[in-house]
Amino acid sequence: MSARSRAGIAGVAGAVLAFGLAELAHGLSGSIPSVFVSLAQQVIERTPGELVTRGIELLGTADIPVLVACMIVGALVVAAILGNLAVRSPALAIAGVIILAGIAVAAALAEPFVDAAPTVLIIVGALAIGAVITEMLLRTAGLRSSKPVEPAGGDGGTPGMPPTMDVRSREAYAEGGMSVGRRSFLMFGGSALVAGLVALGLGRFLSAGGAAAAAAPKRLKIPAEPKKGETGEGGGLKQAVEHQTLPKPDPEASLDVPGMPDVITPASSFYLIDAAFTSPRVDVNSWKLSIKGAVDNPVQFSYKDLMEMPTRESDITLSCVSNPVGGGLVSNGRWTGVLLSDVLAEAGVTRDKISRASRQLVGRSVDGWTSGFETKLALDGREALVAFGLNGSELPIKHGYPVRLVVPGIYGYVSATKWLSEIELTNWNFDAYWIQRTWSKEGPIKTQSRIDTVGDGENLSAGTVPIGGVAWVPHRSISKVEVSTDGGSSWNEARLASQLSEDTWRQYVYDWDAKPGDYTLQVRATDGEGQTQTAETAPPHPSGASGYHTIDVSVA
Ligand SMILES: Nc1nc2c(c(=O)[nH]1)N[C@H]1C(S)=C(S)[C@@H](COP(=O)(O)O)O[C@H]1N2
Numbered sequence: 001m002s003a004r005s006r007a008g009i010a011g012v013a014g015a016v017l018a019f020g021l022a023e024l025a026h027g028l029s030g031s032i033p034s035v036f037v038s039l040a041q042q043v044i045e046r047t048p049g050e051l052v053t054r055g056i057e058l059l060g061t062a063d064i065p066v067l068v069a070c071m072i073v074g075a076l077v078v079a080a081i082l083g084n085l086a087v088r089s090p091a092l093a094i095a096g097v098i099i100l101a102g103i104a105v106a107a108a109l110a111e112p113f114v115d116a117a118p119t120v121l122i123i124v125g126a127l128a129i130g131a132v133i134t135e136m137l138l139r140t141a142g143l144r145s146s147k148p149v150e151p152a153g154g155d156g157g158t159p160g161m162p163p164t165m166d167v168r169s170r171e172a173y174a175e176g177g178m179s180v181g182r183r184s185f186l187m188f189g190g191s192a193l194v195a196g197l198v199a200l201g202l203g204r205f206l207s208a209g210g211a212a213a214a215a216a217p218k219r220l221k222i223p224a225e226p227k228k229g230e231t232g233e234g235g236g237l238k239q240a241v242e243h244q245t246l247p248k249p250d251p252e253a254s255l256d257v258p259g260m261p262d263v264i265t266p267a268s269s270f271y272l273i274d275a276a277f278t279s280p281r282v283d284v285n286s287w288k289l290s291i292k293g294a295v296d297n298p299v300q301f302s303y304k305d306l307m308e309m310p311t312r313e314s315d316i317t318l319s320c321v322s323n324p325v326g327g328g329l330v331s332n333g334r335w336t337g338v339l340l341s342d343v344l345a346e347a348g349v350t351r352d353k354i355s356r357a358s359r360q361l362v363g364r365s366v367d368g369w370t371s372g373f374e375t376k377l378a379l380d381g382r383e384a385l386v387a388f389g390l391n392g393s394e395l396p397i398k399h400g401y402p403v404r405l406v407v408p409g410i411y412g413y414v415s416a417t418k419w420l421s422e423i424e425l426t427n428w429n430f431d432a433y434w435i436q437r438t439w440s441k442e443g444p445i446k447t448q449s450r451i452d453t454v455g456d457g458e459n460l461s462a463g464t465v466p467i468g469g470v471a472w473v474p475h476r477s478i479s480k481v482e483v484s485t486d487g488g489s490s491w492n493e494a495r496l497a498s499q500l501s502e503d504t505w506r507q508y509v510y511d512w513d514a515k516p517g518d519y520t521l522q523v524r525a526t527d528g529e530g531q532t533q534t535a536e537t538a539p540p541h542p543s544g545a546s547g548y549h550t551i552d553v554s555v556a
């Protein structure tokens with residue numbers, strides 16, 4: 001094994017141990033962020049928006065695994081280089097480790113809810129331990145002497161050979177062979193690697209355990225309405241507030257066809273889109289929602305304050321602008337919350353008061369992510385919600401616990417801020433998170449429909465084949481769905497399920513009498529105003545995909 005590889009291994013072993021210890025600390029304490037995740041988050045945030053968008057288009061949902069793989073390889077290469085640098089120029093190597101510590105600390109402290117002092121201590125401590133282990137490994141490998149020797153004379157020093165090596169090491173380095181401690185080097189290096197990997201695995205396991213425990217949200221409990229005449233906090237009479245709930249979903253809203261998605265998507269399969277690597281853990285007792293900016297009366301709400309306002313349940317379909325035609329980034333939830341218009345009213349915002357200065361409603365998350373849309377959409381009568389419940393339970397952490405926005409009719413990136421901490425009214429000049437990254441400023445959801453019960457390339461048997469799925473254009477409802485079995489030359493009207501609300505998707509099915517042959521199936525939907533979805537194809541970027549979902553099948 002060459003000296004270079006030994007030095008590289010020493011660096012890698014030290015780095016793995018350092019990373020492992022830091023991950024273990026993260027697993028043991030929720031307020032110490034994962035260094036790796038924080039670094040990945042910074043990479044995402046610092047990559048130019050256009051590149052991120054290209055990456056998403058190119059890699060799809062593989063974008064995160066590819067990024068993680070690149071980062072792991074990159075980290076190992078850096079560690080190997082530092083190991084070699086430590087042989088040639090210890091001062092430079094130490095400087096390198098200090099720079100790494102600085103970057104890691106900065107990335108970690110940028111995460112929300114961080115305990116700064118222990119985080120810094122852990123990162124610096126882990127890196128120091130890693131560096132010490134690397135140094136000890138270099139010594140075991142014979143690449144270091146305890147006392148520096150005279151600089152190599154003309155007696156055959158190898159060009160570029162580190163001047164601080166002792167004679168034995170110089171020989172080893174020059175020969176590229178290992179003359180000393182081969183066995184102890186491998187044992188020691190191997191142990192450090194294994195210890196690092198065990199710590200890493202344990203840390204990951206512990207933090208995943210926390211996430212898994214948090215994955216099952218509690219049933220939502222809204223405090224019972226105060227009885228008429230009960231004394232309120234101010235000593236006055238508390239008004240009885242209404243908590244509207246919805247009846248069980250109409251059975252007619254669900255068509256009994258194999259492969260049909262549930263009309264209300266279970267939280268566990270609700271689609272998920274995050275700019276953040278990990279969901280912020282919000283302490284609901286100290287959480288506050290501020291209404292600020294161009295408002296007459298800036299106010300703050302606690303979680304309890306919201307629960308004591310009139311609440312309601314609403315069925316609203318949420319969709320992501322990145323959803324390709326036929327894709328799965330769309331789900332339907334039964335949300336519980338307070339009307340956004342009621343929250344705004346407390347801040348003195350009403351429809352007739354919208355001005356240039358308050359044209360945009362920006363929702364800001366505890367981690368700084370933002371969305372923004374026309375304030376008037378919150379006040380035009382639609383059931384835009386400050387939501388704290390999904391399908392009868394508290395919001396799952398991944399879906400924005402404790403509170404998020406849900407606005408029917410516009411894509412999530414402009415409206416559906418999770419882990420909401422601030423609503424700011426401002427002018428139209430402010431560009432929210434994805435607008436800064438080249439997505440379009442307004443995000444009305446395009447009318448779409450999807451074939452769910454038959455797959456692309458499927459081989460079917462002749463006979464009746466139910467071609468079914470969902471169609472949606474939240475807030476404009478669906479009035480008609482048509483299916484073509486001849487690539488769009490002719491269209492057949494599908495049978496529609498009832499629609500839970502104008503803000504939800506709607507199931508359809510067309511019972512096709514399939515004869516042997518090859519077919520191109522298509523679907524198209526018409527909204528409540530009689531507008532049929534456009535056949536013109538567009539990719540998701542910058543304003544949402546369009547075109548008819550099209551699949552090929554063979555019937556035998
Ligand atoms: N804080 C925060 N809120 C967010 C996002 C985010 O990355 N961070 N993603 C948005 C996007 S792009 C969409 S499509 C929806 C997705 O909501 P879901 O993950 O609950 O389905 O949330 C929106 N809210």
Ligand SMILES: [Mo]
Nearest residue numbers: 320321412413
């Ligand atoms: Mo999205």
